Amino acid sequence: MTFLNVIMLGGMAALTVPLVIHLFxxxxxxxxxxxxxxxxxxxxxxxxxxxNLENLLLLLIRCLIxxxxxxAMARPVFTQFAQxxxxxxxxxSVVLDDSxxxxxxxxxxxxxxxAVEAVGELVxxxxxxxDVNVVLSGGSPRRLLDTPSFDSIRIDRELxxxxxxxxxxxxxxxxxxxxxxxxxxxxxxxxxIWVSDFQKLNFGSESSTSVGRLSQLIREADVRPRVILYPVxxxxxxxxxxxxxxxxxxVQGVGQQFKVRATIKNFGERDWPAMRVHFRVNGNGRAVxxxxxxxxxxxxxxxxxxxxxxxSHLIEVMAEADTLKFDNSRKASIPVWDQLPVLLxxxxxxxxxxxxxxxxxxxALQPYKGGRGGRTNLVEVSKVSALDFSPDELATTKIAVLxxxxxxxxxxxxxxxxxxxxxxxxxxxxxxxxxVQWYNETxxxxxxxxxxxxxxxxxxxGGPGARVSAQQFDHPALEFFNDxxxxxxxxxxxxxxYSAELAVTQGRAVGKVLAQLEGGAPFLxxxxxxxxxxxxxxxxxxxxxxxxxxxxFFLPLMQRLVTYLATExxxxxxxxxxxTIATFFPGREAGRPMQMEMPNGEEIPVTPQKVGQxxxxxxxxxxxxxxxxxxxxxxxDTHFVIQPDFRESDLEKLSEDGVEELAEELxxxxxxxxxxxxxLDQDRRFGREVWSNLLWIxxxxxxxxxxxxxxxxxxxx
Numbered sequence: 001m002t003f004l005n006v007i008m009l010g011g012m013a014a015l016t017v018p019l020v021i022h023l024f025x026x027x028x029x030x031x032x033x034x035x036x037x038x039x040x041x042x043x044x045x046x047x048x049x050x051x052n053l054e055n056l057l058l059l060l061i062r063c064l065i066x067x068x069x070x071x072a073m074a075r076p077v078f079t080q081f082a083q084x085x086x087x088x089x090x091x092x093s094v095v096l097d098d099s100x101x102x103x104x105x106x107x108x109x110x111x112x113x114x115a116v117e118a119v120g121e122l123v124x125x126x127x128x129x130x131d132v133n134v135v136l137s138g139g140s141p142r143r144l145l146d147t148p149s150f151d152s153i154r155i156d157r158e159l160x161x162x163x164x165x166x167x168x169x170x171x172x173x174x175x176x177x178x179x180x181x182x183x184x185x186x187x188x189x190x191x192x193i194w195v196s197d198f199q200k201l202n203f204g205s206e207s208s209t210s211v212g213r214l215s216q217l218i219r220e221a222d223v224r225p226r227v228i229l230y231p232v233x234x235x236x237x238x239x240x241x242x243x244x245x246x247x248x249x250x251v252q253g254v255g256q257q258f259k260v261r262a263t264i265k266n267f268g269e270r271d272w273p274a275m276r277v278h279f280r281v282n283g284n285g286r287a288v289x290x291x292x293x294x295x296x297x298x299x300x301x302x303x304x305x306x307x308x309x310x311x312s313h314l315i316e317v318m319a320e321a322d323t324l325k326f327d328n329s330r331k332a333s334i335p336v337w338d339q340l341p342v343l344l345x346x347x348x349x350x351x352x353x354x355x356x357x358x359x360x361x362x363x364a365l366q367p368y369k370g371g372r373g374g375r376t377n378l379v380e381v382s383k384v385s386a387l388d389f390s391p392d393e394l395a396t397t398k399i400a401v402l403x404x405x406x407x408x409x410x411x412x413x414x415x416x417x418x419x420x421x422x423x424x425x426x427x428x429x430x431x432x433x434x435x436v437q438w439y440n441e442t443x444x445x446x447x448x449x450x451x452x453x454x455x456x457x458x459x460x461x462g463g464p465g466a467r468v469s470a471q472q473f474d475h476p477a478l479e480f481f482n483d484x485x486x487x488x489x490x491x492x493x494x495x496x497x498y499s500a501e502l503a504v505t506q507g508r509a510v511g512k513v514l515a516q517l518e519g520g521a522p523f524l525x526x527x528x529x530x531x532x533x534x535x536x537x538x539x540x541x542x543x544x545x546x547x548x549x550x551x552x553f554f555l556p557l558m559q560r561l562v563t564y565l566a567t568e569x570x571x572x573x574x575x576x577x578x579x580t581i582a583t584f585f586p587g588r589e590a591g592r593p594m595q596m597e598m599p600n601g602e603e604i605p606v607t608p609q610k611v612g613q614x615x616x617x618x619x620x621x622x623x624x625x626x627x628x629x630x631x632x633x634x635x636x637d638t639h640f641v642i643q644p645d646f647r648e649s650d651l652e653k654l655s656e657d658g659v660e661e662l663a664e665e666l667x668x669x670x671x672x673x674x675x676x677x678x679x680l681d682q683d684r685r686f687g688r689e690v691w692s693n694l695l696w697i698x699x700x701x702x703x704x705x706x707x708x709x710x711x712x713x714x715x716x717x
Contacts, residue, residue, distance in 0.1 A: 011070030018062035054712050061705045065698055072694035089129040091148070091185035093178040093225070094119050097196035098138035098162060099169035100625075100648040104197075104236045104324055111197045111233025112164045118195055118232055119159060121674040123152045125681075133181040134158075137174030137196075138165035139577040139623050139644075148185050165577060165623050168645050169202050172210030179217045182225050190225040192218075194668075197233040198654040201647050203662070211665050218667065227668035228677070231659055238268030240275070240293065240321035241649035242330040249476055250563040253378030254338045258305045262317040262330065264291070265298035267650045272321065279303040280316040310338035312573075312639045314627065327649045331627065333573035333639040339380040340566050343397040347386045347405035347433055354542075357403040357431060358383060360549035361541045364558040379562060391415030398566050400424060403541055404431025407438040417449055421530030422614050423584055425565025428534065429541040430454065430498050444503040451511020451527035452500040452536045459496040459545075466494045468523050469516045475526075477564035478514060480556060487553025489515065496545035498538045500525075511536075531584070531614070533568045535561055573640045581619040581628060581640045590615035592632070599626025599642075606630070 096119055102112040123132050132155055134144035144158050175194060182190050218224060247260040260279075266272065272293040279287040291299045307313060313336055318329035342365060350356040363369075365379040384393060386405045391412055394400060400419065408416070420426050428450060430439075436454045444450040459465055470490040473479045480486050500522050502509040511527030517538075525536050541558075543549045571582040581596075590610040595603045596619050608615035617630065622642050630638040654662070663670045671677045 005073065005075045008070060008073040008075075011073060012067050014066035014070065015063040017066065018059060054708070058705065058708055058712065061701050061708065065701050065705065068694050068698050068701070072691040072698065075691045076694075089127055089187050090189040090191060091182060091187045092122065092126050092130060092132045093148075093182045093185070093190070093192050094122060094132070094134045095171070095174045095178045095192070095194045095196075096134055096136055096144075096159075097169050097171070097194075098136045098164045099199070100138070100164060100326065100644050101169070101199045101651050102138070102197055102233065103164040103326065104233065104239070104651050106234045106236065110164070114232040115195045115197075116159050116162070118230060118674060120156050122193060122677065123155050123159075125674075125678070126152065131186050133178070133185065135174050135178045135181065136162070136165070137169050137171055139168070140170055141174040141177045142623065143177075143181075148181065165625070168648055169196065169199065171196065171202055172207070172214065175210075175214050176217060179214070179221060179225070183222060188223055190223055191228060192225045193228045193230055195230045195232060198229075198231050198659055198662075199648070199650075200652045200654050200658075201650050203654060203658070211662070215666055227663075227666050228680070229659060229663050229666075229668050229670045230677070231653075231670070231672060233653075235653055236324075236651040238270045238322055239324050239327070239649055239651050240264065240266050240268070240272065240319055241327035241646055242317050242319055243298070243646035243649065245315070245317060245330050245332050247332070247334075249567060250560060251340060251378065251566045252307065252334055252336050253340070253376075254307055254310050254336060255376050256306065256378065258307060258334070260303050260305075260315060260317070260332075262301045262303070263298055264293060264301065264319050265646075265649070266293045266296060267652075268322075269295045271295060276320045277301050278316075278318045278320075279305075280318065281305055281307075282314055283316075307334075307336045310336050311636045312336075314639050314641070324649075324651075326625070327644075327646070330643060330646075331641045333627075333641045335570065335573065337378060337566075340378050340399070340563065341380050341382065341397040342399040342401065342562055343393055344381060344383045344401045344403065345386050345389050345405055346383055346403055348403075348431060349383075349385050356383075357429075357540065357542050358401065360543060360554070361401065361403065361558055364549070364555045365562060367555060379559070394419040394424065398425060398569065399427065399562050401427045401429070401541075403429045404433050406433045407435045407442070413442060417529070420449065420532035420534060422611075423531035423569040425532055425562075425569060426529075426534045427561065427565070428536040430538065431540045431542075432544070436498075445505075448503055448505040448510040448527070449529055449534060450503060450536050451525040451534060452522055452538070453503050454498040454500050454538070456499055457496065458499050459494070466497055466517045466519075466521075468492055468494075469518045469520075471516065473515070475514045476567075477560045480560055481553065486556060487551065489553060489557070491553070492546060492548045492551050494539050494546040494548070496539070500538050503527075531569065531611070533565055535565065573638070575622065575640065575642050577623050577625055577642055577644055579622060579642075581617075581622060581630075583617050583630065583638060584611075585615045585617065585632070587614050589632070595631040597629040597631060599624055599628065603631075 096115060098112060102115060103110050119134065126132055129150065131148040131150050132152065133148040134155065136142045136144060144155070149155055178192050182192060218227060242262055243265045244263045245260055247258065252258055262277065264277065275291050275293050277289045277291060278285060286305055287303050289301045291301060293299055303317070313334045314331055315334055316329055316331045321328050344358040344362060346356055346358045348357040354360060362381050362383060365381050366377045368377050389412065394415060400416065416426070439450065440453045444453045468489040470488070473482055481489055502511055502513070502525065511525045513522045513525050515524040517523045523538055527534050539546050541549065548554055575581065585608050587610060589608050591607060594606050594608065594617065596606050597603050604621065606617050606619055608617045622628065625642045625644055628640040628642060659670055669680055671680055
């Protein structure tokens with residue numbers, strides 16, 4: 001037993017008061033001599049014994065009253081029972097929210113500062129010999145240490161080195177990880193403590209599923225843990241964020257106009273009458289715009305730029321707004337090419353102007369050939385007859401086009417498949433010379449290189465022909481034509497075409513239709529093959545069977561299809577926390593040492609691994625947002641941008657009632673400070689205070705003393 005107010009034990013001396021009063025006020029009998037006294041001696045002896053017992057009982061009660069009152073005021077705490085039950089040591093699993101919203105700062109202190117301090121206090125109070133596990137829940141769940149630790153000093157040190165990660169909180173998976181860790185910990189007394197700002201957006205309609213699954217895990221645990229919710233941080237109401245950068249995701253070329261539209265949202269109630277918005281390229285300011293942003297409003301700002309050199313470029317849009325700086329700007333990595341090599345394999349070269357199968361296509365891909373208009377072409381076209389085509393030519397191109405090619409030798413087919421599988425792009429157009437059976441059996445059925453099987457030739461006997469169905473496109477290469485000002489694919493007249501159906505491999509379709517003819521038949525389809533992609537059309541790219549090459553949309557359509565294929569062979573350089581960075585190099589680069597520079601300047605060695613004809617670098621340590629730079633000297637640096645979901649910028653928290661409801665669903669308790677946790681934990685870890693019990697005993701003894709005094713007094717009368 002210990003006492004929280006030891007000085008009050010001095011009040012126990014008050015028990016001497018009833019002793020002194022008893023000694024000074026004992027009854028003094030009067031002696032009366034009476035001849036028949038001997039007849040009453042036995043009765044008097046028995047009555048004397050009863051009176052002494054009653055007086056001793058009354059004295060004991062009167063002594064206990066000040067004694068117990070002094071003990072109650074000293075606040076005794078029983079600890080021995082807790083130690084016997086094993087609760088002096090415990091297993092503690094802490095889920096620490098380190099998502100972006102935890103970095104919100106007020107008066108120079110963030111919610112994450114409060115959270116780290118709270119976890120440090122919890123760990124330090126766990127008791128010597130207790131084992132502790134910490135799970136970080138920003139982005140995807142991560143352990144602070146590989147295994148639970150008994151070393152509180154080490155845990156405090158590791159916590160001090162952490163900072164909030166700018167990613168969505170994954171509270172459901174993190175709490176499940178915390179429960180799973182408890183199963184392998186040492187002590188029967190177990191706590192699962194969730195320290196978070198309890199950002200409201202994390203608790204949508206889907207959260208009920210996570211709550212139900214978590215509740216079941218807790219109930220089914222071998223030793224059921226006590227669950228505690230620990231909200232931290234102040235309430236923040238004002239925040240402005242650049243929520244998105246919208247730009248064409250297709251390949252960008254040197255000298256081409258690049259447009260980026262930034263969306264800026266005010267999540268708070270403050271009015272920003274003249275907010276300045278900056279546009280930067282590679283860290284250099286390029287333009288400034290000014291907008292008015294009212295409460296809960298969002299605005300868009302358009303910037304344009306022309307890149308003057310090829311390589312990896314960083315763009316940034318930054319708003320001069322609140323003190324939560326990270327989401328005031330948004331970056332993107334933009335790869336810029338000087339040339340995009342495309343190989344046209346012509347199955348019917350022809351003679352004369354625009355007589356060849358690929359002549360119209362060549363003009364569409366190189367509209368500024370010869371420097372016309374003072375502009376340059378992104379696409380560099382080379383043409384070869386199908387008869388003269390050599391597989392070695394695929395080594396120097398990014399996109400290959402088969403146009404009315406009759407058929408190919410097995411060696412050429414193998415080379416073409418390896419080219420696409422290694423990340424190349426392929427476009428296929430039919431014509432009057434193709435062998436339909438060979439296409440279907442060799443390129444569609446066997447290994448599924450093509451997304452479509454040609455069925456039969458339509459329209460050769462005349463008739464109304466066919467048109468592309470007017471539809472809303474959601475494909476990156478075609479969504480440009482949702483705006484009628486860019487041309488309407490439905491304006492084209494198709495006189496002859498092949499009816500087609502999706503190729504099937506192992507019982508499932510291997511591709512998808514991107515555009516349809518009226519009536520629902522495929523017009524253009526796509527499929528992924530290895531690291532590359534294939535686009536297949538049902539009508540030629542010349543003007544023999546249709547007027548598509550003569551329509552205004554033909555040039556942007558072909559440009560976008562080719563640049564889409566080139567874009568798709570490059571993994572995205574703009575990712576969210578936890579996603580894997582990937583980039584390809586030529587196969588000869590496999591095994592060459594490279595360095596990945598982290599946002600904090602640390603450099604981590606990486607090595608490309610051989611994948612088919614290419615080599616691949618993969619890097620998955622991307623939990624921290626920022627710019628990652630792959631250094632592969634003497635080649636130029638490649639940039640990757642890791643950014644969180646913009647929804648984390650909405651800092652609204654769950655209300656106190658909302659937190660209590662969540663706790664009720666989880667069967668948990670809520671604490672708002674370490675003192676609350678201590679009060680909650682007294683019975684088990686710090687012992688049990690019994691002063692209230694002692695006060696009730698004192699009240700009972702006072703009542704008993706009054707009753708006993710009256711009973712003794714009546715007997716004397």
